[in-house]
Amino acid sequence: MKFKIEVQDETGVWSDIRGPDGKLVVFDDEPSARAELALRFPVLVKMEQYAGGKRTRVIRILEDEDDWPARK
Numbered sequence: 001m002k003f004k005i006e007v008q009d010e011t012g013v014w015s016d017i018r019g020p021d022g023k024l025v026v027f028d029d030e031p032s033a034r035a036e037l038a039l040r041f042p043v044l045v046k047m048e049q050y051a052g053g054k055r056t057r058v059i060r061i062l063e064d065e066d067d068w069p070a071r072k
Contacts, residue, residue: 002026002061003033007041014057026061033058 004026005017017025017040027033037056038045044055 002028002063003030004059004061005033005037005040006057006059007044008055008057030058030060 004024006014007017008014019025025036027036037058041056048054048056
């Protein structure tokens, strides 16, 4: 199972975190995704512990099992 991290902007839109090459940053396990989230957005992660709002999240990436529609 793979994981990605997202952050919410001031208007409420969630965005995937991408690397310097523009590719989606993907992790093999949730703890490493959460550690990277805390490194990239330390203020937001700490604020979530004390204030009410949630501006960061770790998302599980689901794999397509049946490959529908059939792709070539």
